[in-house]
Amino acid sequence: MNLIEVKVIFDADNIKEVQTEMINLLYEFGIQGVKIEEPMSKKNALDFYKDERQFLMKEYSLSAYFPNNAYAERKKELFTNVFEERFGEREDVIYNIDFYEHDEEDYQNAWKKYLYPEKVSDRFVVKPTWREYEAEEDEMVIELDPGRAFGTGSHPTTSLCLKLMEDHIVEGETVIDVGTGSGILMVAADKLGAGDIWGVDIDELAVESAKENLELNKVNQEKTHVFKGDLVKVVEDRKFDVVVANILADVILLLLEDMSRVIKKDGLMILSGIIEDKLPEIEQKIKALGFEIVEVKADKEWRAIAAKA
Ligand SMILES: C[S@@+](CC[C@H](N)C(=O)[O-])C[C@H]1O[C@@H](n2cnc3c(N)ncnc32)[C@H](O)[C@@H]1O
Structure with a gap:
């Protein structure tokens, strides 16, 4: 009707x-x-x-x-x-x-x-598909329809991740996004010139949404792999240059050991979704796993960490 x-x-x-x-x-x-x-x-x-x-x-x-x-x-x-x-x-x-x-x-x-195009880092702009936006020369525009999955780019946990990715990911590096949601970080990895890009999420809706957003951004299908499920079962014995994860701190704590196993020697871990009170506990565990913290970014009560293997 x-x-x-x-x-x-x-x-x-x-x-x-x-x-x-x-x-x-x-x-x-x-x-x-x-x-x-x-x-x-x-x-x-x-x-x-x-x-x-x-x-x-x-x-x-x-x-x-x-x-x-x-x-x-x-x-x-x-x-x-x-x-x-x-x-x-x-x-x-x-x-x-x-x-x-x-x-x-x-x-x-x-x-x-309520969603409009938003400049979320020095170069990334997230543009909802239903809005118009004219990009400046050095901007990278992520087209997004988050559907029912998390990841519109407007939340500090996502933008902190995008900022760290922009600072640290080098062309050709392989990336895995744990808890990909709308797939926004996978698209960002592609814009930064990453090689193979993997994404996992436990939510079926997120997997569908991520696939749609990768297509929307014309990311080469041959280099992307999106799976529903548990990190380790999905990746088996593959290793990546960069692992990104924007998940609540308690989930990060549970997954840290598994994540550390899928990172190459000298690789990088980018973790976001960390409420400030949880930062010391996460930092401690990262160091105990042999990683060196190279940067911590803050936005309001949220923290994100980049750590090197
Ligand atoms: C905060 S959202 C992040 C979405 C997107 N990556 C971003 O940065 O905006 C967290 C996502 O992690 C997924 N998730 C939660 N626990 C997980 C787990 N143990 N393994 C994989 N994904 C998980 C949720 O389904 C959700 O889509």
């Missing part, structure tokens, strides 16, 4: 009170259900992993849906007028009403409104 979304974005001195007033008004129009979106009040960095879409949200909004039929235009006019009457003159509220046409399945994609 074709639907119209009426979306009210607002800010107010008393958010909860105004939110209730607006919801009641929408119900007066006979709307059956209202979707409430609000920025997380206290952004706990770890929540990003639970719901990346909600984490990106910056505004308070209410959405209601009605059928796109012969009465739709009249209804839009009514919504606009009634909101203007009720809130137009008030100094404690600012709001904006937009109308969008949707297929029902578009609900799933509503979060895409």
